[in-house]
Amino acid sequence: MSKASQQITEAIIDRVESVLVGKQHAVRLALACLYAGGHLLIEDLPGMGKTTLAQALAAAIGLSYTRVQFTSDLLPADIIGVSVYDRNKAAFEFHPGPLFNQLVLADEINRTTPKTQSALLEAMAEGQVSVEGETRQLPQPFYVIATQNPLSQSGTFPLPESQLDRFLMRLRLGYPDPEAERQLLSGADPRSKLASMSRGVTPLQLATLQEEVSQVKVSASLVDYLQRLLQFTRNSGDVDYGISPRGGMAVLKSARAWALMAGRDYVIPEDIQAVFAPVCAHRLPVSGGEHRAENFIQQTLNSVDII
Amino acid sequence: MRPLWQIPRDGLFWLLISVLISIALHFDHLPPWVALAGIVAALWQIQLYRERWRQPGRLLKWSLAGACGAGLLLHYGRMTGLEPMVALLFSGYILKLLEIHHRRDALVLLYLSYLIIILQSLFSTTIGASLLVLMALLPVTAALVAMHGSTDNSRPATALRTALSMTLQAMPLMLVMFIVMPRIGSLWAVPQQNSATTGVSDSMSPGDMTQLGRSGAVAFRVEFDGPIPAQHKLYWRGLVFSSFDGRRWEQQASKAYQDGQFLQWPNQPLAAWDKMIVRRGQALSYRVTLEATHSPWLFALSTPVSRSSSVALSRDFRLVNNEPVVSKLQYPVTSWLEHQLEPSSLPDWRHNIELALPAGYNPKTRAIAKQWREETPDIAALIDRLLGLFNREFIYTLRPPALGKHTVDEFLWGTKKGFCEFYASSFVFFMRAAGVPARVVVGYQGGERHPSENYLLVHQYDAHAWAEVWIEGQGWLRVDPTAAVAPQRIEISFADLFAEREGFLSASPFSLEHLRDIDWLNKLRLKLDAMDYAWSKWVLGYENIQNDFLLGLLGGITPQRIALLLLFAGGIALLPVFIMLYLSREKSTRDQLDRLFLQYCTRLEDIGLARKPGEGPRDFAERIYQRAPSLTVPVDTLTQLYESARYSEIKVGDVQRFKVALKAFKPSRKALLSSSC
Structure with missing residues (x-):
């Protein structure tokens, strides 16, 4: 079972990597996030491949995909959908918006108003939307990959902490390494491959994988280790308050997915360490720059022993 | 000016309590204005903490120091002697309260508090005073505990509890030291206390x-x-x-x-x-x-x-x-x-x-004495004659009238009332x-x-x-x-x-x-006195019987025997503390497997491959492969065994297998790649 999951994972990663060159770690984390059933926030500068990653993931997994460009005049109805009067049927008919897709790329989420943001975030949390008094289920699986630009903050509405918490992970792609960049520059636009990409996993397999994630074993000593990590973030004077229990559960869920991707049916401390920074960094209220949050997380991992 | 170092809240609390207790203990023999200055300084420190007032300036501090010195000189008229010296130390102690810039300043104050409180025993050594001194040391210890605490918002009671348990733990050792330690004569002469003494004078x-x-x-x-x-x-x-x-x-x-x-x-x-x-x-x-x-x-x-x-x-x-x-x-x-x-x-x-x-x-007494001696040449009879005069005409009183220049003349032939x-x-x-x-x-x-x-x-x-x-x-x-x-x-x-x-x-x-007329109160008074006497005989006067006591115990007093007794009795005295620590130790969650894994880490550490804190077994193994490829197989085996037993599920024999594999695992420095950094 676990061998099969490993093969599927490799197949998906190969496909995504053919489009997004030299970003294996980020791709793995993004995939782990999807396995764990969580939403992903990608924070980076324009032109770093945020959209490419989302598109490639959608194609490689075979999900229905839309992209919504968030602007300041975007309204909730624009993403959820509206009811339009049909004269032939003499009734209102619901026209689903872009949210009714399995993978939604919410581009520049911080550019829209809080009203629209919260409509999206409600959908993310509940897996359903309420339109005109009627609750409509969103397709399963339902993933949101949101991006935001950390620079040029003028005219933006930064997500509050409570809404940042809805995202399982926050990733940064960063510049490609020189070899990958040379490859990217010398060949044709990798995005052209997107159209012809076959999916690497069937919907049934994906559902099985997600089921398997929840069955990955977590031993008592690992739980103990994770708890000590969380405790450390709370007792340290460097941050105002530490990781919440929900954050701890998010770490564990991601670590399970990470272990499954490595072909294991149990979590080891290295799994936790691999996902700890992407899961926790955006949940830490650290003033004075993002680097401090990441330094603090590194310090936590270096200080708390696994035994 | 903000203080360079923020004093912990509970530390400040106990420090000020210590200062107030020191003032109270020495109130009898301090000039009242020194005690008042102490209270003002304590208030100032509180206002400093609340950031209401500012640190006193250099000029103010110097003038306060000068004023204290001059005031003491005026009050006592001299600087030698016990009381002026204690008062001088005390005013320095109070002035120090106005400049706590670093933790070391607070520590100096606390050590001084210990000294000043102990100095009280130069003035009184009754049971009550000794118990008071012992209790007065407690807040100082609590302040010391609080100064070394990590957080600055802990409650004062926590520090006090720690101080109390530390003091109680030190008690047995204190008793042993009291019984065994040889007494050294005073290393310096205690300056004579000149005022407020009772008793006959010279x-x-x-x-x-x-x-x-x-x-x-x-x-x-x-x-x-x-x-x-x-x-x-x-x-x-x-x-x-x-x-x-x-x-x-x-x-x-x-x-x-x-x-x-x-x-x-x-x-x-x-x-x-x-x-x-x-x-x-x-x-x-x-x-x-x-x-x-x-x-x-x-x-x-x-x-x-x-x-x-x-x-x-x-x-x-x-x-x-x-x-x-x-x-x-x-x-x-x-x-x-x-x-x-x-x-x-x-x-x-x-x-x-x-x-x-x-x-x-x-002159009158001289003349009469000469005359009486001529009349009564026998000395015994002369004495009787004078005593007879006393007996007949004189009154014994605690409130005699004042006498002028010729005290004897005025008393014998005038007032005839005296003590x-x-x-x-x-x-x-x-x-x-x-x-x-x-x-x-x-x-x-x-x-x-x-x-x-x-x-x-x-x-x-x-x-x-x-x-x-x-x-x-x-x-x-x-x-x-x-x-x-x-x-x-x-x-x-x-x-x-x-x-x-x-x-x-x-x-x-x-x-x-x-x-005295109330019977049970009189009994109480005598009972209290008996207690005080036992205290002075057995505790304060222990010095006098220590030699005999130790001689009986050791059969001969040599430095070696004293040292052995000190070690032995100290060990016995500390035994309850050890037992308490053993019983209350944190129940280690380390089972045998973790202990074996730590042994494995220690063996690698011995050849210079220390596991970093927070490094997982697999990351550690990866690092070892890089530094010492020849260890790959045994390290891999051990890592796999540990990982599956620890994080998957522990099966019967897992620990045993790890143990056997560990027994055979004897890495040496030769395995290290010489080129590695």
Whole structure:
């Protein structure tokens, strides 16, 4: 079972990597996030491949995909959908918006108003939307990959902490390494491959994988280790308050997915360490720059022993 | 200016409590303005903490320091002596409170608090005072704990609890140290405390003893080996006054004695004058526990000998300590109540000393004395005649009228009312004027028998002055003119005579002595005194019995045996602490597997491959593969075993297998790649 999951994972990663060159770690984390059933926030500068990653993931997994460009005049109805009067049927008919897709790329989420943001975030949390008094289920699986630009903050509405918490992970792609960049520059636009990409996993397999994630074993000593990590973030004077229990559960869920991707049916401390920074960094209220949050997380991992 | 270092809240709390307690403990002997300055400084510190006020400037601090120095000099008029020194230390301590910039400043203050609180025991060593000092140390320890605490918002009670448990843990060790540690004599002389002492002083002028009569404090306690002698035999000799300047009686300068050294120490050959002491009859053994007098003279029944090596016998046949008695002192004495002192004829220089009178004083007494001597040549009859006069016409009172220049004339032929020193002084003056060698002796008379504990309690109000007259062939004879005026003073206790009268104990308004008539309160008073006596005998006076105690325990005192005993007893004393620590230790979650894994880490650490904190077994193994490829197989095996057992599920035999694999795993430095960094 676990061998099969490993093969599927490799197949998906190969496909995504053919489009997004030299970003294996980020791709793995993004995939782990999807396995764990969580939403992903990608924070980076324009032109770093945020959209490419989302598109490639959608194609490689075979999900229905839309992209919504968030602007300041975007309204909730624009993403959820509206009811339009049909004269032939003499009734209102619901026209689903872009949210009714399995993978939604919410581009520049911080550019829209809080009203629209919260409509999206409600959908993310509940897996359903309420339109005109009627609750409509969103397709399963339902993933949101949101991006935001950390620079040029003028005219933006930064997500509050409570809404940042809805995202399982926050990733940064960063510049490609020189070899990958040379490859990217010398060949044709990798995005052209997107159209012809076959999916690497069937919907049934994906559902099985997600089921398997929840069955990955977590031993008592690992739980103990994770708890000590969380405790450390709370007792340290460097941050105002530490990781919440929900954050701890998010770490564990991601670590399970990470272990499954490595072909294991149990979590080891290295799994936790691999996902700890992407899961926790955006949940830490650290003033004075993002680097401090990441330094603090590194310090936590270096200080708390696994035994 | 913000402080460079923010003092922890609970630390500040206990620090200020310590300061206030120090002030309270020393309130008696500090100038009131120093205590007031302490409270102001504490308030200032609070306002500093609340960021309401600012740090005092340099100019203000310097002027405060100057003002303190000048103020102390003005208050005491001198800088030597115990009290001015303590007050100086205290003002420095208070000024330091105004400049806490670093943790070290706070620590200095705390160490000073310890010193200042302990200094209190120079002034009083009763049970109550000692317990108070012990309790006063607790907040200081709590402050010390709080200063080393990590967070600055913990509650003061937490620090106090830690301090309490630390103090309790230290108790057994304290007891062992008390019992075993050899006592070292004082390394420095404690400066003499000059004011506020009670007890007889080294000179006597009219009115001195009256002051003592108003004090109910204990002077000393005596424990006799046999029964306590009758009240009228208990004349505790302390000082002998042979020199009179018209108003004041003083000791004769020791260099005036021309026959050998003035003091005779127990370990030295007998002085020439020792043969002038004739001891007869039954020897009487007893131990005296003297309260601090800040003077070297001791009290004993005539004629005494002490075995204690620090106690000397003086030329005027009294006991003298080798240094001022600044804390309770216990000394053994043997006295011969039947004795003769200097019975053979006195040389001329002795006659000159014991007959000297200042010119120009008391002409009337001189004339009458000469006349009486001519009428009554027999000395014994002369004494009787004078005592008879006292008995008929004089009144014994604690409130004598004031006297002018010719004290003896005015008293003998004028006021005729007085206290013991009036009678002793005028008696000796009269005798000298009549040509009979005489001198004044000062000490205590009588004492209160403790009903259940078989010791004698001598109070300050038992202070007494009497006379000694020299008669050829009999030596010095004790004559107590007070006995002629008020025989009850000698036969019954002083307190019974003066109870409820004439300002007796007016200087001790809170003394339980006032309530002697209430039976159960009187019993309580005596019970308390018995406790205090046991305290001074067994705790303060432990020094005196320590040698015998250790000798019995060790069979011989050598440094090695002392060290062994100290180690052994210290170990026993600390055993409960160890047991407590063992029982309350955090139940280790490390099972055998984790312990074995740590062994594996240690072995790799020994060859320079230490696992970093927080490094997982697999990451660690990866690093080892890089540094020492030859270890790949065993490390991989061990890592797999540990990982699957620890994080998947532990199966029977997993631990055993890890153990076996670990046994074979003996990495050496040779395995390391030399090129690696």
